[in-house]
Amino acid sequence: MPKASGDHVNPILAVGSVAFDSIKTPFGEASRVVGGSATYFAIAASFFTDVRIVAVVGEDFGANVEKVFGGRRVDVSGLETIPGETFRWKGEYGFDLNSRETIYTHLNVFEQFKPKIPAAHTSSPVVFLGNIHPTLQKEVLDQVQKPRLVAADTMNYWIDRTPEELTQVLKRVDVLLINDSEARELAKEANLVKAARKVQAMGPQTLVIKRGEHGVLMTRPGGGFFAAPAMPLEDVFDPTGAGDTFAGGFLGYLASCEATDDAALARAIIYGSTLASFAVEDFSVDRLLRLTKEEVHTRFTEFKKLTHFDIV
Amino acid sequence: MPKASGDHVNPILAVGSVAFDSIKTPFGEASRVVGGSATYFAIAASFFTDVRIVAVVGEDFGANVEKVFGGRRVDVSGLETIPGETFRWKGEYGFDLNSRETIYTHLNVFEQFKPKIPAAHTSSPVVFLGNIHPTLQKEVLDQVQKPRLVAADTMNYWIDRTPEELTQVLKRVDVLLINDSEARELAKEANLVKAARKVQAMGPQTLVIKRGEHGVLMTRPGGGFFAAPAMPLEDVFDPTGAGDTFAGGFLGYLASCEATDDAALARAIIYGSTLASFAVEDFSVDRLLRLTKEEVHTRFTEFKKLTHFDIV
Numbered sequence: 006m007p008k009a010s011g012d013h014v015n016p017i018l019a020v021g022s023v024a025f026d027s028i029k030t031p032f033g034e035a036s037r038v039v040g041g042s043a044t045y046f047a048i049a050a051s052f053f054t055d056v057r058i059v060a061v062v063g064e065d066f067g068a069n070v071e072k073v074f075g076g077r078r079v080d081v082s083g084l085e086t087i088p089g090e091t092f093r094w095k096g097e098y099g100f101d102l103n104s105r106e107t108i109y110t111h112l113n114v115f116e117q118f119k120p121k122i123p124a125a126h127t128s129s130p131v132v133f134l135g136n137i138h139p140t141l142q143k144e145v146l147d148q149v150q151k152p153r154l155v156a157a158d159t160m161n162y163w164i165d166r167t168p169e170e171l172t173q174v175l176k177r178v179d180v181l182l183i184n185d186s187e188a189r190e191l192a193k194e195a196n197l198v199k200a201a202r203k204v205q206a207m208g209p210q211t212l213v214i215k216r217g218e219h220g221v222l223m224t225r226p227g228g229g230f231f232a233a234p235a236m237p238l239e240d241v242f243d244p245t246g247a248g249d250t251f252a253g254g255f256l257g258y259l260a261s262c263e264a265t266d267d268a269a270l271a272r273a274i275i276y277g278s279t280l281a282s283f284a285v286e287d288f289s290v291d292r293l294l295r296l297t298k299e300e301v302h303t304r305f306t307e308f309k310k311l312t313h314f315d316i317v
Numbered sequence: 318m319p320k321a322s323g324d325h326v327n328p329i330l331a332v333g334s335v336a337f338d339s340i341k342t343p344f345g346e347a348s349r350v351v352g353g354s355a356t357y358f359a360i361a362a363s364f365f366t367d368v369r370i371v372a373v374v375g376e377d378f379g380a381n382v383e384k385v386f387g388g389r390r391v392d393v394s395g396l397e398t399i400p401g402e403t404f405r406w407k408g409e410y411g412f413d414l415n416s417r418e419t420i421y422t423h424l425n426v427f428e429q430f431k432p433k434i435p436a437a438h439t440s441s442p443v444v445f446l447g448n449i450h451p452t453l454q455k456e457v458l459d460q461v462q463k464p465r466l467v468a469a470d471t472m473n474y475w476i477d478r479t480p481e482e483l484t485q486v487l488k489r490v491d492v493l494l495i496n497d498s499e500a501r502e503l504a505k506e507a508n509l510v511k512a513a514r515k516v517q518a519m520g521p522q523t524l525v526i527k528r529g530e531h532g533v534l535m536t537r538p539g540g541g542f543f544a545a546p547a548m549p550l551e552d553v554f555d556p557t558g559a560g561d562t563f564a565g566g567f568l569g570y571l572a573s574c575e576a577t578d579d580a581a582l583a584r585a586i587i588y589g590s591t592l593a594s595f596a597v598e599d600f601s602v603d604r605l606l607r608l609t610k611e612e613v614h615t616r617f618t619e620f621k622k623l624t625h626f627d628i629v
Binding site: 031100101102189195196197198199201216218219220222229230231232233234237238239240241268271272274275305306307308309310311312313314315316317 | 343412413414501507508509510511513528530531532534541542543544545546549550551552553580583584586587617618619621622623624625626627628629
C-alpha cells in the first residue's frame with residue numbers, strides 16, 4: 006500500500022449520486038440498501054487519500070451517512086440533505102450477471118440537484134465527475150480552480166441524449182472511464198483501438214475502458230495500451246457499483262502519487278481492479294465497509310501472480 | 318524465442334481438419350482459401366518444434382500442401398489424399414467480428430475420415446486433438462504410446478451431441494482448450510471459476526479458456542489462474558483460425574520446453590496469444606505464412622509492456 010498520509014495528500018473532489026438500491030441477482034435480493042456512484046467511489050478512494058463528496062440525499066437517508074462514511078477519509082460537508090426522498094434505483098441481473106435490467110429509476114431529490122462546491126473544496130487538486138448529466142459535470146468544473154487531474158465517467162444514456170454537452174465536458178477531462186460498448190458508440194467505430202484514438206482526440210489523453218468480467222484496457226500517454234484482467238472470483242454476488250469502486254481505487258491511488266507516469270497509471274489500474282474485485286463479493290457496499298488495507302495489499306500481489314510471466 | 322533444435326525436440330502429433338474456407342467479414346471476402354484446425358495449428362506450432370499432421374484432403378487440395386507446409390517443420394506423411402472434395406466451410410462475420418454465422422459446412426472427404434497414425438509417429442511425445450468428433454479423438458489416443466502431454470480442443474456441438482464420448486476422451490487429456498461459454502456449458506455452471514474446477518475434475522488438469530478479443534484464462538496446476546489479454550489490434554481482418562493458431566503457439570512452445578511448470582505454461586499462453594494476434598491480421602493463413610521469428614519475438618515482448626506492473 007502506498008503511503009497516503011503526510012505531505013502527499015491530494016484530496017479528491019467527487020460528484021455523483023448517493024442512492025438507495027434494490028437489487029435482485031440469481032443469488033439473492035437486497036432491498037433499499039445504500040448505493041450510488043459517489044458512495045462506491047468515495048469508500049474505495051478513501052483507502053488511499055481524502056475524498057470530498059458533492060451529492061444530495063433526502064431526509065430518509067438519515068444515519069446511513071455516518072454508517073457508510075463515518076471513520077473514513079471522507080468529508081461529507083458537500084453532501085446536502087434536502088426535503089424529499091433519496092434517489093432510488095432497482096435492477097435485476099441475469100443468470101451469468103453480465104446482463105442487467107433496470108426495473109425503475111426514481112430520481113427524487115436528485116431531480117433538483119445543483120452541485121455546490123464548498124468554498125474550502127474549490128481548490129481540490131483532483132476531481133472525479135461521476136456518471137451524471139454532462140451539464141452538471143460542467144457546473145462542477147466551472148466551480149473549481151485548475152485541478153491537476155480531472156477524471157470523468159459517463160454512459161450510453163448521455164452519449165445518445167446529450168452529445169453536445171458531453172463533447173464540451175470531454176475537452177476538459179484528463180481521464181475518461183467508460184465501458185467498451187460505450188467507447189465504440191462514442192467514437193462511432195467498431196475497432197476498439199481506433200475507437201480509443203478517436204476518443205483521445207476529443208480531449209481525454211487517458212482512456213480507461215471497462216470490460217466487466219473481462220477486465221480493463223487503458224491507453225497509455227506514451228502510446229500503446231495497458232491491459233488487466235478481472236480477478237477470477239468464485240463468488241460474485243452483486244456487480245452493482247463495481248465500475249465506481251474501480252474508479253475510486255484507480256483515482257485514489259493516482260491522487261496519492263506525485264507522478265502520473267506509465268508505471269503509476271498501471272498500478273492505479275490494478276488498485277482499481279483490486280477494490281472492484283471486493284465490491285462484488287457482497288450486496289451494496291457491505292464488503293467494502295469491512296475491507297482492510299491488508300486485504301487490499303494481498304489481492305494486489307495476487308494480481309501479479311495472475312498476470313506476470315518471465316521472458317527466457 | 319526458445320531454442321527449438323537439438324536434443325529437446327518433442328514432436329507434436331496433430332489431428333484435425335485441413336479445409337477450404339470461404340469467409341466474409343466487414344472488411345472483405347475470401348473464397349476457397351486454405352483453412353482447417355490442423356492447418357492453423359501446424360503452421361503456428363512449427364515455429365517452435367516439429368509437427369506431424371494427421372488429416373485428410375480431397376484431390377482438389379493439390380499444390381496447397383506444398384504452399385502452406387513446404388519449408389516448415391511440418392511432416393505431412395499422415396496427411397491422406399483421397400478421391401473427392403476437400404472439407405469446405407463458409408462463414409460470415411458481423412460488424413464487430415465477435416459474432417459469426419456458418420453459411421454451410423460440407424464435410425466431403427472428411428465424412429469418411431479415420432485417423433491412421435503412421436507407425437513412425439505412434440511414439441510422438443505430445444499429441445494435439447483438434448476439434449473433431451470425440452470418437453475420432455479417442456481413436457488417435459488408442460493408436461499412440463504413452464504421450465507425455467495430450468491437449469485437446471472441443472466445442473458446444475460435441476458437448477451437446479456426444480457428451481458420453483467426450484467424457485471418455487477428457488479422462489485421457491492433460492490440457493483442454495475451449496471457449497468460456499463452452500466451459501460453462503460443459504460444467505453446467507455459470508461461474509467461470511467453479512466451472513473450471515468442475516472441468517478439471519473430469520480429467521484435464523490444465524484448462525485454457527479462450528475468450529476471443531478478451532484474451533485467455535488458464536487454470537494453474539498449483540491452484541489459481543493465469544490470465545492474458547488479447548493484443549489490442551488496429552486491423553483485425555479475419556478471426557478464423559485464431560483459436561487453432563493460439564493452440565499451435567501454446568503447445569508448440571510447451572513441447573519445446575522440458576518442463577511444464579507454472580512459468581512455462583504462462584509463457585506458452587503468451588506465445589499462443591502472440592501467434593493468434595498475427596493470424597487475424599489477414600485472411601486465411603496468409604499472415605502466418607509470411608511471419609518471421611523476429612516478429613514473434615518482438616510481439617512477445619510487447620505483451621510484457623501490455624500487462625506488467627511494478628509493486629512499490
